[in-house]
Amino acid sequence: MTVKDIVKKVFLLEIIKGMALTLRMMFTRPVTRQYPEEKRPPFPGFRGLHALPRKEDGTAKCVGCGLCSAVCPSQCIKVYTSEGPNHEKIVDRYEIEVLRCVYCAFCVEACPFGAVVLTDHYEYSDYSRDAFYMTKEKLLANWDKFMAGKKGEEYFERFWRPKSEDFTTPENQPVFRGRRI
Ligand code: SF4
Ligand code: SF4
Incomplete structure (x- = not known):
């Protein structure tokens, strides 16, 4: 095990990075659309009915x-x-x-x-x-x-x-x- 790996383990760096990402997502605009209330405009060339x-x-x-x-x-x-x-x-x-x-x-x-x-x-x-x-x-x-x-x-x-x-x-x-x- 390298020193870098030991530092990562001791300071729980991966968990902190993950939590930072979660926190960041909480403040970004959601991309999920609430279908059917919210709809995308028709996509030209879409193969539908x-x-x-x-x-x-x-x-x-x-x-x-x-x-x-x-x-x-x-x-x-x-x-x-x-x-x-x-x-x-x-x-x-x-x-x-x-x-x-x-x-x-x-x-x-x-x-x-x-x-x-x-x-x-x-x-x-x-x-x-x-x-x-x-x-x-x-x-x-x-x-x-x-x-x-x-x-x-x-x-x-x-x-x-x-x-x-x-x-x-x-x-x-x-x-x-x-x-x-
Ligand atoms: S009707 Fe037949 S050829 Fe036409 S899109 Fe459907 S599967 Fe393809
Ligand atoms: S049957 Fe009609 S729709 Fe089908 S290929 Fe012939 S002309 Fe086109």
């Missing part, structure tokens, strides 16, 4: 390609489509089992049309599992509630590529003509 963005005419941007569903590691996205009168694809149902989601945002990255997003809303605890089964209507309502307008545009601009203005369908894009199997 899902939403389906709308086009200008109010309908869902989603074209039912199923890429989000294919890439989802939790397999919690289900897209049901049918064929319209002009051989266009119609998205009949778009559903997400939110309780299985791991918030990886692969679905957002994979979507070629910016047609699915993760909003910054995180306060959606509930007592029933049904509340976490998101239908197309619920997901569109989430867009209206949490992302519509400038906020949605900024979301794409800052966090996702291609940029939101690139998401419009090119006029010369071939129309899907599905074959009945």
Whole structure:
């Protein structure tokens, strides 16, 4: 044992240092927030509740390609489509089992049309599992509630590529003509 160690033991230096730290903390501003009374401002880019963005005419941007569903590691996205009168694809149902989601945002990255997003809303605890089964209507309502307008545009601009203005369908894009199997 060195002299330094002996001095430390005799004068209880470590305990004094610890108590000094405790005393100092008593006079510093607390960093703990009293949630839910105190909340942080929303964190941009936070991966929260899902939403389906709308086009200008109010309908869902989603074209039912199923890429989000294919890439989802939790397999919690289900897209049901049918064929319209002009051989266009119609998205009949778009559903997400939110309780299985791991918030990886692969679905957002994979979507070629910016047609699915993760909003910054995180306060959606509930007592029933049904509340976490998101239908197309619920997901569109989430867009209206949490992302519509400038906020949605900024979301794409800052966090996702291609940029939101690139998401419009090119006029010369071939129309899907599905074959009945
Ligand atoms: S965030 Fe990830 S886990 Fe959740 S729905 Fe999208 S792809 Fe699936
Ligand atoms: S949300 Fe995007 S990737 Fe998913 S089905 Fe719709 S268009 Fe395709």
